[in-house]
Amino acid sequence: MKILANIVWFLVVGWVPWLVYGIAGLLLCISIVGMPFGLQAFKFSKLLAAPFGKKVELNPSKHLILNIVWFILLGWSLALYDFIWGCILVATIVFVPIGLQMFKFGKLGAFPFGAKVW
Numbered sequence: 001m002k003i004l005a006n007i008v009w010f011l012v013v014g015w016v017p018w019l020v021y022g023i024a025g026l027l028l029c030i031s032i033v034g035m036p037f038g039l040q041a042f043k044f045s046k047l048l049a050a051p052f053g054k055k056v057e058l059n060p061s062k063h064l065i066l067n068i069v070w071f072i073l074l075g076w077s078l079a080l081y082d083f084i085w086g087c088i089l090v091a092t093i094v095f096v097p098i099g100l101q102m103f104k105f106g107k108l109g110a111f112p113f114g115a116k117v118w
Contacts, residue, residue: 005097006050013098014048021045036066040112047108047117051101054117058107062114071110078109 010018021044028038047054060067067075082105089099108115 002053005052009051009098009101010049014051018045018048021048036113037070040070043112043115043117044105044108047105051104052097054104056104056108057116057118058111059114059116060111066113067111070112075110075112079106082106082109 021041025038025041025045028034028041047056082102086099086102086106089095089102092099108117
C-alpha cells in the first residue's frame with residue numbers, strides 16, 4: 001500500500017517540490033557557506049519524493065545554532081504552511097493521509113539540522 005501511495009504522491013504532488021528542493025540544494029552547495037543548508041534541502045527532497053512509510057526523528061539540540069538560524073530565516077514559515085495545510089487536509093477526511101504527511105514535513109521544516117529521515 002505504501003508503494004502505491006508513494007507512486008500516486010510523486011506523480012500528482014511530489015515531483016514539483018522534489019525538483020525544486022533538489023535544484024535549491026545544488027545551488028546552495030556551490031558555496032561553502034550555503035553547503036549545510038543545501039544538504040538540508042536534499043533531506044527535504046528525499047522526503048518529498050516518497051513520504052509514505054518514512055519517519056522523521058528530530059534532534060534540534062545537535063546543531064542548535066544552525067537550527068535557530070534556519071528557524072528564524074525560513075523554518076517558521078515552512079512549519080506554519082505545512083501545519084495549516086495539514087489541518088485543512090485532515091478536516092476533509094478524504095485527504096487524511098496527505099494531511100498527516102504535511103505534519104511530517106512541518107516537523108522537518110522547523111528544525112532540519114540533526115534530524116533523521118528513515
